[in-house]
Amino acid sequence: MVSASVKDVAALAGVSVGTVSNVLNRPEKVSPAVIIRVQSAIEKLGFVRNDAARQLRAGMSHSIGLVVLDAANPFFTDLARGAEDSAAAENFSVLVGNSSDDEGREAAYLDLFEQQRVRGILLSPVGDVLPRLEQLRRRGIPTVLVDRVSENANFSSVGVDNLAGGEMAVRHLLSLGRCRVAFVGGPTSIRQVAERLAGARKAIAEVHGATLEILETESLTVLSGRAAGLAIRRRAAGERPDAIFAANDLLAVGILQGLMLMGDVQVPREIALIGYDDIEFAAAAVVPLSSIRQPSVLIGSTALELLLQEAAAEPGFQTSHVVFPPELVVRESTLG
Template sequence: MSISVKDVAALAQVSVGTVSNVLNRPDKVSAATVQRVQAAIDELGFVRNDAARQLRAGRSRSIGLVVLDVGNPFFTDVARGAERRAAESDLAILLGNSDDDESRETRYLDLFEEQRVQGVLITPVDDVSTRLARLRARGIPVVLVDRPSDSGEFSSVAVDDVGGGYLAARHLLDTGRRRIAFVGGPLTTRQVTDRLAGARRAVESERDASLEVIEATALTVLEGRAAGERLRGRKPGDRPDAVFAANDLLAVGVLQALVMLGSITVPDDIAIIGYDDIDFASAAVVPLSSIRQPSELIGRRAVDLLLAEIDDGAGVDQVVFPPELIVRQSTAARQQ
């Protein structure tokens, strides 16, 4: 049998309106009455109909989050930071994984609109400004995550990826490496192209240095391993002396192919640096140097911007965090 608000009111000997206030606006009810109504709820096993409440309020108590790849620990940490911040405001995160697929991304945005979420956080596959503008026009604010807003139309939280790419390549150059290979892709991904642009800027400052681009089809360990196997198959004189991988998953794959599946030593033969500084980086068979992004902080700050727009009608804000170079064994200076 379904227990209703009327049943709770009858048992607590209060009006239906009082029960509603206890559920939605307890500050308007005396502590004694709240306690009596809560006791009736517990005794009857009443469960509120949140869907009906959302229809009346016109909004759910949730925020939609769409990420490129939920299998990437970086995005897992971003989601964790967003979830923790949202919980502080009594909100839940609905997580969608676009898997770098525009059609999946669109389906999640449609779903979130149907669910009447409070707002949307998104790392877009490509330019979806028209779709996001439609969400905003319908009263659903949007914040871009790990991606700047080129048009300045939306608030965003990102890291300076051009600066991060420069830091990574500059570090390799400072350790004496001169033949650098950049492993990353697809090259249509904004974060990848920005990191490559930063690396190019660093390499171009050294007359005797070169940068080779090895494009991957995805930012995964398997793609990194495939790139590493191609490098391992070259003659020693044709190999780079350093690899800058566009993320740590690629870097782990390259490392596996070179060290665990071959006879190449890291860092003496080839140095490797990744990007994101996920937990796997420090736990790799050769601890990986990396460019650290404050992943959980990115998620928290994105929710902050969203709530500011929801609650206060705050304007557009572009937050850009500086990247940090983390040096470990994989880029140590060659032993003499």
Template sequence: MAAGIRDVAAAASVSVGTVSNVLNAPHKVAPATVERVQAAIDKLGFVRNDAARQLKAQRSRCVALIVLDIGNPFFTDVARGAERRAAQSNLTVLFGTSDDDTARERSYIDAFDEQRVYGLLVSPVGDDLTRLRTLQSRGTPVVLVDRDASSTPFSSVAVDDVAGGRLAAEHLCAIGRRRLAFVGGPRSLRQVSDRLRGAQRAVARHEGVSLEVLDTPELSVLAGRDAGDRLRARRPRDRPDAVFCANDLLAIGVLQALVLSGDVRVPDDIALIGYDDIDFARSAVVPLTSIRQPSTQIGTAAVELLEAAANNEEPQHIVYQPELVVRASTTGTSTTAGD
């Protein structure tokens, strides 16, 4: 017969409550006692019945995280930050990627709801938050990630993407570029539309500067490469002299299409700036200027907000300010300290 929690308590000469604390809140127990209980667990081969504990608590120790694309290094870093912070509270993170698909997102939400997760962290595909409102009304806390939710009942952690778009376009104008293009999509994603809106506001402040919009079906390297091919196919005088991409993956794709062909020089002919400042940005064939987001910090803060929501605290909203990181793709040299 499998060992139970009472067997562990007897072997370690402690109470059942102490064993429970070691399993669920080890910070409340003296280190020597934790060590003694853990030794008993290892000796007896005890494995706790998580299903039974979940039924009693009406909540598991698993946090669900749904992102737009786990293949995007930005979201990978967000997940890493969430996972590290969750581990400090004895929580486990379950991951799902919606692939910018509302049906897929809903399927994940339903699955995690059935598992009675501790809470849900989600970067929503669209603006319809009805399913999330229902989930939270039934007692599962929800935190929106990479989305400001100040006008909703949810806590949220995000970056001011309008400010980020403005930073990008202002930088391009400051280095003398006048025919700008924005590459990104779908515009139904709040992050894309906010970054475009910020760029449009900046351009409106500069006389003689234009902003063309090239829509893409997704935020990927391949979509960026296709946009870059379309630009390269134009006559030189019909091309923009600067491109702002909605994320770094798009920018890397555009860079590949322009530079590898040998027809267009970056930044001489076209200056290029991305968004997110993923690790690949600095190691690109032409180091990429980008708008930096504190991705790991976003994941950490999201879990902290979720714990606060689980304790019935009022919704909180954290909005980080983005940072311009200048590299060779706009100026020909890297000028940001530490790069």
């Protein structure tokens, strides 16, 4: 079935194509009687306007691209919700891509969003993509980095102080009298993981006799956490850490499962456990998890606002770098 065109609508309504365009885009320029005739023709023909083509002709889109590291992580789901809510308030839509920590997939989404001529891109980057982002900007597509504090003043960014968050998590464990701490997370090539580990190291260095064991994982998933928890449970009691800092809550949930699978390792009596992000699963775990909270929804909405400001800005626009403080949330996994 061939879709009705603007010409078809104009012919049925007895007006010019330009008048139909005005009804669709600038109705204040058309008389009420003509608007009624054109709308009646649209309904009879089942005409659907091609917004994609219209935006391409105008060189402007009402879509925003968002590329996240892991769409399965509720942190990024909440971040996307914050961006979508703010976008909807400004009549924009958000197209979400999941890089899965893969630079190739990330590059493919950036290419796709460029082809779609999105108004701008929110990006939680896998690696060093600054040269690509510079290219996008030259083509009129600004980018804001999310869940990351930019070291490059050329790009706005919104994130949390992960160094302070890692330090906060381990200081909490040390305050409980624990001294054999394990950091579980990875790969450490992910900047957020590296920063949280650096914070953990800083806290450990301040306490004489405290040690930090690093157990790098292949991914930041529940399954990777469960494998780490099982490996720790298989050790003799005296060889286990007495506290664990997981690089995110998904890992922490998996670690908890691995440790308590057979009921022979008690959390927190034998091993205190803290995660990062404070996703909903943290509070709902069989032993509610302590965590370092990130304001995920606020990160998404703030990034969207910065992006639209830059998209509408004149030359000489100054970028912004918003860094939210982390917050310690204490629950049963570190109490006792």
